Amino acid sequence: QVQLVESGGGLVQPGGSLRLSCAASGSIFSINDMGWYRQAPGKERELVARITFAGITNYADSVKGRFTISRDNAKNTVYLQMSSLKPEDTAVYYCNAVIRAVVTQYYINTWGQGTRVTVSS
Numbered sequence: 001q002v003q004l005v006e007s008g009g010g011l012v013q014p015g016g017s018l019r020l021s022c023a024a025s026g027s028i029f030s031i032n033d034m035g036w037y038r039q040a041p042g043k044e045r046e047l048v049a050r051i052t053f054a055g056i057t058n059y060a061d062s063v064k065g066r067f068t069i070s071r072d073n074a075k076n077t078v079y080l081q082m083s084s085l086k087p088e089d090t091a092v093y094y095c096n097a098v099i100r101a102v103v104t105q106y107y108i109n110t111w112g113q114g115t116r117v118t119v120s121s
Contacts, residue, residue, distance in 0.1 A: 001026055002024060002025065004095045004110055006021065006115040008021050012119055013085075013119070014086060019081050020080040022078045030099075032099075035078070036050075036095060037093070045094070049069035055071070057069055063089075067081065085119045094112055095111070096112070098110070
């Protein structure tokens with residue numbers, strides 16, 4: 001089985017920085033797009049950033065200029081560098097990846113368990 005495991009969440013002060021990591025594990029054949037989504041209590045899940053295999057990125061307007069998404073294909077890992085954090089960035093952040101396992105012939109939209117980010121003084 002393939003899975004995504006996020007790490008790096010926690011408590012940070014406004015204006016601070018935090019880096020999230022998401023590593024895919026298992027018998028992986030290939031990974032297409034990867035991305036980060038977030039969901040705050042009482043709000044809908046929203047796209048934060050996505051990155052293609054080739055490195056083309058897309059950001060939500062609310063984080064553009066503050067967050068940077070990157071990936072290391074050799075490590076099957078995607079990162080989210082968050083800077084100038086604001087209280088409104090507080091949410092559970094979920095890793096997403098389109099993954100093809102070795103034993104399958106198609107890609108599956110896969111989600112991590114989420115990591116909580118709290119921005120507060």
